[in-house]
Structure formats: C-alpha cells, structure tokens
Amino acid sequence: MSFLKFTPRKLTGPYSTHAYRYFSRPITTNRPHFPCVEAHAVRESQLRQTTSSSLSSSVSRNPSSASGPEPPYARPNPHSYHVYHDPAPLELTYGSTLPSFDIAYETWGTLSPERDNVILLHTGLSASSHAASTSLNSAPGWWEKFVGPGKALDTNQFFIICTNVIGGCYGSTGPSSIDPTTGNHYATNFPIVSIFDMVHAQFRLLDHLKVDKLYASVGCSMGGMQSLAAGWIHPERVGKIVSISGTARSSPSAVAMRYAQRSVLMADPNWNNGFYYDGLPPHTGMKLARQIATITYRSGPEWDLRFGRQMRSLPEQTSDKPRMPALCPDFLIETYLDHQGEEFCLKYDANSLIYISKAMDIFDLTASSLAANQLMPPPSASSTPTLSSSTAHKTSHSKSHPPPVNPPPHLTDLAEGMRPLSSIPTLVLGVQSDILFTVEQQREMADALRMAGNERVSYYELGGVWGHDTFLLDVLNVGGAIRGFLS
C-alpha cells in the first residue's frame, strides 16, 4: 500500500477538522483527486507519527491531554473507573476459558445497607462503563440524561452499576488485553464470547460486591440481550428485567448488517488477521464499518426531516451555474456518515467490534438453540409441560394482552427457551422505526414471555423517527416507561 504526498490545508465550515477537508496537491495534472479517499492516507500518516512517538515515550494517563489520534482504548485510564480483577478462570459458552479477567465498572447512587437496591445497567455494543458523569470522570456519559437523581434510573433510590463488557476495550478483558499466558495481546486468539459469558463475568463482579439479588437488570440494544440473559441464568437473583430495543434472538437482517461491517473491517490490510496492536489499527475499515452501522441506527424518515436532499456548502459555490456533483461526500447525509465514521474509527478497538457484534449475532433464546449449545437440556415431551396460548392470566394487563392464539413454531420454540424468565416482571419497549431491532422482534419477545407464562410483561411501542437510537434520545418516553416500571 503506497500513499500520496500531502500538503494539508485547513478549510472552514462544519466538520472542517476532519481529514477529508484537507486537499492534496494533485499527483498529475490530468488526474482527478478525491479528498475523501486521501483522508485515509492522511489519517494513516498521522497515526504513523503518533505511533512512533508513543513507542518511545510512556503511556499517557490522561486521555484528555493526549494529542494525536492514538486510539483512546490503547491509553486506558483506570483512575476514571473501577476495575475488578478476578484471578480465577472464566469458563465460556463455547468451551474456551479465560485464565483470569478484569471488569471495568462505574457506580452511581448509594448501596443500601441491605444491598437490595442494585440496578445492573448493560451497555450497547461499543459503550464503556461511563453511562453518566461521576466524581472520577466528569465527562457526560452515554446515558447521562437517564441516570441521576429523579431520572429514569433514580440515584436517590437505586445503586446503579454499569460495566464494560467482556470482549470490550474500555478496561474489561477483551481482544486488545494482554493474554497472561503469553504476555502478548490476545488479538484473534481471544476466544469467541457470548452474551451469556458477558453476564457470567458481571455476576462474578456482583459476587465480589456481595450483591445477592439485583433489584433490576436494565439494558438497551445489546444491553437488552444481556438483561434477558441475566434473568435467564439467575432467575432467583434478578428482581425485574428491562429490555429497551433489544431482542431475544437476532434477525437475519441484523446479522446481515453486522456482517457487512465485519467484512469491510476484516478486508482492511491493517487488520492483519487481528494482529495490529504493535502497528497501525485498521482505521479505514473501522470508518467504513461505522458508516454502515450509522445507517442502521437511525431511520429514513429522520433523515428526510433532518437532511432531506440538502448538499454541503462549498466555498466556491456561485448561483449562476449548476453545481458540479462530486464523487466524494456532497449531500449532507453523506457528510454526516463520513463524520460519524471519522469520529469513531480510532475510538474503539476493531477486534472488539468483531467479537461483540458476533456475540450479538449468535444470541438466541429459542429452546432449540439453547439445547444445541448445551445451555439447557433438549426439550422432551414428557418432562416439559406443554406451552399453551390459552394459559389463564391473572392480571388485567395480561388479560388485555393475551399470547397469540395460533403461534408459529419459532415462537413456541422461543417461549420454551424463555421459560426461566416466566416469573420475573419484564418491561419490553421497542420502536416502530427501528430497522436493526425491529418492532416485530419486540412483539415476538413479549408474546414469547407471555406464552412462557409470564403474567407481568409490560409492553410498549414508540413511534417517532429516531429508529434504534431512540433509547439514547427519548428521555420523556423511554425514561418515563422505565421509571414507571421500576417504581
């Protein structure tokens, strides 16, 4: 891979700090040039400089003071969160074992003397434990508006714990961690992890903190999967379950969209089969992957309202001649995707993206899948009471939302698998404009829980145009449903 020579020139305007706004000097006068493509080489060049200088200096302890685009996950700041180190092995779903592991976590609120007010908050794919600002880290968290006094997760009442998941890169053990048995980064020697493994590690932390039972297990997106998995593994230790825009089994279209992301990432030569920690990260593949992901996080109707067919403004634009379209980002929707990709591509570890997105794909609470993975015994007609859609329901809520009359086989299979969740009050909330965790999957989850005999399923669908990202934005409706359910 060879790179062009650059003469960076900073332009003004939105996103002016991003690399593709630097225009190169054309190599030959007859050939067009493409700032959006050259941006990858600019970033690579900057990374080379930073990598070579950081190799000869000590690791910065304060990410905010660090200069250059060195990935922040490569500069962990353990002063901004707690780390629980468990020296004992963690056995994983697919037969491997982590010899020991770390879990990064943060807390909000006060643990009651009875230790009965704990909410375990699960994150989406790429989030850290920093759900909200703390005394250790004043930066706003990813759910800042939902965690605090009087908020959806009310810190006047609850003690909230949020962890970085196993497989992640923000302080918990993941592919970028050092394998204690070799002294090298795990890279793609890291074992395949499942949503169940993430939750097992979280309960080891809860054991350490002497928390026997959660008041509630709460999560959004992938966190919704973990929230269900927590109740599934330890029904007696989970008081309530909240799943916001989650699913009990990933759909083929969600797998497809994550597969497309993994494909572009793994095709980046810098990915190097996952062994890039001593060199340059696959920043281009990460940018391209994030652009695809961003398409799945919002909705077309939102973009219609927000961007429509507006184009970015050009310094040289005049009104007396037609604007020449560019092959690089031109419409605002394109600059938006470019911006999202650029912002993310050095913030998160590529291997973590691959492993955790895979964990989401393979999550499946149907009885047949659980049995195939030896997570529960195969269903047998004699030992298993027959599921019925005509089960009597006691609460008025359940009466008004009975299970389906003639459920399709996959729904019966799912209800069978979700039986361990039958006595845990569960909030299922989904968004009609979500194309990643579709509303059909929310209905399926609620139906399966009810078929499994759960009489305390609260189910909400939200409208609006924010798609999957609604859980990050809609404090009024998402926050209100959670607050009501937890109180």
Added chain:
Amino acid sequence: MSFLKFTPRKLTGPYSTHAYRYFSRPITTNRPHFPCVEAHAVRESQLRQTTSSSLSSSVSRNPSSASGPEPPYARPNPHSYHVYHDPAPLELTYGSTLPSFDIAYETWGTLSPERDNVILLHTGLSASSHAASTSLNSAPGWWEKFVGPGKALDTNQFFIICTNVIGGCYGSTGPSSIDPTTGNHYATNFPIVSIFDMVHAQFRLLDHLKVDKLYASVGCSMGGMQSLAAGWIHPERVGKIVSISGTARSSPSAVAMRYAQRSVLMADPNWNNGFYYDGLPPHTGMKLARQIATITYRSGPEWDLRFGRQMRSLPEQTSDKPRMPALCPDFLIETYLDHQGEEFCLKYDANSLIYISKAMDIFDLTASSLAANQLMPPPSASSTPTLSSSTAHKTSHSKSHPPPVNPPPHLTDLAEGMRPLSSIPTLVLGVQSDILFTVEQQREMADALRMAGNERVSYYELGGVWGHDTFLLDVLNVGGAIRGFLS
C-alpha cells in the same frame, strides 16, 4: 499490500467453488486464519495470472469460452448486441461534453411500418441491454420472464428496445471506454453523467432508428427514473410512462446506502483513484459494495422465511458438542451475502458503479432542483399557474385517488417540476417491503403527478416480502399491471 501463500483445497457443499472455501495453510501455528479474508488474496492472485496472460494474447470474442476471472466487461462481445456509434458530441447536464459515444442495444419483436409500436425499456444500475434472450445471445436476460410473446412486454404487439446506459460498461460509452481525445481509458476523467444524459443518448439512438414517438417508456428501479426523465424531456415523444419501484427523487436513506457502497469501493487500494484499467480491478471493494447493495435489494421478512437463523453446514460438525461460531460467514444469510458479492465483483466495472449510483443520487424532479441545475427556469408566481390539490379530475380513477388536500412544500415543489408529465398516462407501481425505493416515494410520485394535473395516473402498491427485487420476480403482479396498463 502483501499476500499470504496458499495451498488451495476444494471443499464440497453449497458455494464450494468460491474462493473463501479454499483454506490456507496457517502462517504460524499460533495465529488463527480467516478464509473469508484470504479469499480476497486468492482472487487477486488468480487475477494477476489472468491479467498477465491476457496481456500477451488477443482478447477473447466469446465470453462464455473465456477462462479465469478476467472481468467480462473488459471482453466486450459486440456480436451479441447492436452498437450505435454517434460521432457527434453529447452535451451533458453538468457542463461537460462527450466528443462521441456508443450505445449498445438489443431489440425484441417487430417494428411496425408506422414505427409506432416501440417500447423503450430502461435498466437498473448494473444491467446490460440483455433484457431477454435473442438470436444473437441465447443466454436468459435480466427480465426474461417479462419480455416475449404474450408476456408483460408483448413482442407480438410491441418492438422493444433496451440499451446499456451511458456510464455503463456493457458496450455503451462509460468510464472504462477509451477517450478518443487521449487514447486512454476515461477512468475518473469521465464526466459526471445524469439520468437526463442517459435519456438524451437514448433519444439519439431513437432518432437514428427513425422512431419519432415511443408507445411507452418503461423502467424499473433506476429505469423508473429514466422512464420519467424521457417523458419529462420529450413529452410529445412519449405515449405512456411506466415506473416500477422507481422514484422522482432519491431519498437520503437511498443516498446513504449507495454512499456506503462507493466508500468501500473507493477505499480499495486497487481502485487507485479510478485508474486501474491497466492493472487489477478493485475486486475486494466491489465484493464489499455488492454485499451492502444486496442488503438493500431484499427485505428482512424474506430472509426470515428463507434463511431464518440457519447456519451453513460444516463437514466436521457433530451433534455431541456445541458448534464453535466463526468470525467468517457462518449463518446462511452471511454465506448468501458473501456469494452475491463474490459473483458480482468481477462482472461489473467499479467506476460504472460509482458514476451510475451517483447519477441516481442526484436525480431530482423537484422544480427547485431542476432550476438550480438550469434544466428549467426558476418558478415565478406570475408565469406559473398555482398548483392546487383541488383540481377537478375527470376520470373515475382520479376521483377515487385525489391529490392530497394539504400537501407539504416538497410535494408542491415536486409537482411543479413534474408538470411536463401532466398529460402522459403513467403507471406508478411500488412495493411496501422495498427499503431502497420506499413505498412513501411511490405515493409521493403519484401524488405529485396528480397535483401536476395528470388525470391518468395508475397507482399500485404490492405486498410480499421480496423488497426492491420484486420487479425481477413477481411476474404475476408486476407483469400483470404492466400488461393491463399498456393494452
């Protein structure tokens, strides 16, 4: 870019002929290997061999007898279609000019003595002129079931012409063509082309064929855009318009999905700013782009039915232990996307994909956009009769489908721009599960035509799970609507 050494080993099973089914010998015993990533290097290696051998031999005239993965568009077979060479310049929308141009075309049926039975069939993005088999080329065409005696486009009655579009790579002038002024491939010195430019070139062919007026202009997907553009440019030369899963202006989400494809393609080092014709094509970028495109062509519900959460079968699979998930394609939906990408990546020219997808993005029949591109004068209050949603309609059909009562501004803008189409009977057909050309855009198109005063708008929405690809599959409903409209 360096490549691994391979010991190809062919496996059995579906898609076993594809490169990623060749497993490599691991470089070091401690590092995992990834057949899906190595497939790119395998393909590159095969291309290197083919390219070097083809450079020393004459170009094959028969694609079917050609061996190796050399792109078929690099081996044009002018014996299988007609080529109209126009020696005169073609002036383009955005100020550039093609000094001369070729249009590849095929025909079906018999031209009437009055030359009044001509249907111009427009293609989607990547299709050739080969809509159906001919005496020159017996291979099935992309719309084989829709073109022929007694079919939707009935060759007993009509003379059908289908062209490869300007910008394409199947015989018409495009980025892979030789620029007569330089003797080199145009590459990205090819000018930006618009849907209007494609249609202008088609009418130059019609002039050559002495066809004054089309019985109908028919198109699906991008062809729907061309179909509208034909009537817009030459209202007096188009008798009827058929738009199947088309649009009058691309939505931001469609632009986003095509932008993601262009991004991964242009990031492939082989793309080389578009100048790859003397070397290796960006086959990896093309594969990744096609995977993304494939996601937009079908629908989640179809994949639920077709693939569900089934995984590919493994030779070594046993039932007594959990199956270890792979980071390479594992679910059938993943192998499907991989297969689609692999099949396409050497069939189509990368620059054609970039230019034509851009032409789709910039197509916009709103009056404000047309005025900005100097395609029509800016609307003025005095010269333009006010559009009204309360226009009287004469036909019973229009009465049952009146224009909206309080149209939003963008719809008024679109109706204003579509006024040249007000007297051409138009069939608008869309599919509710289409995520690329959404049903909202179909409704918008029909509403705008009615607001523009068109009293002969036939409008259909189809259900079903086939998404955008419905126009290729649903002979009964799509074919039936077309046949009814044309008769």
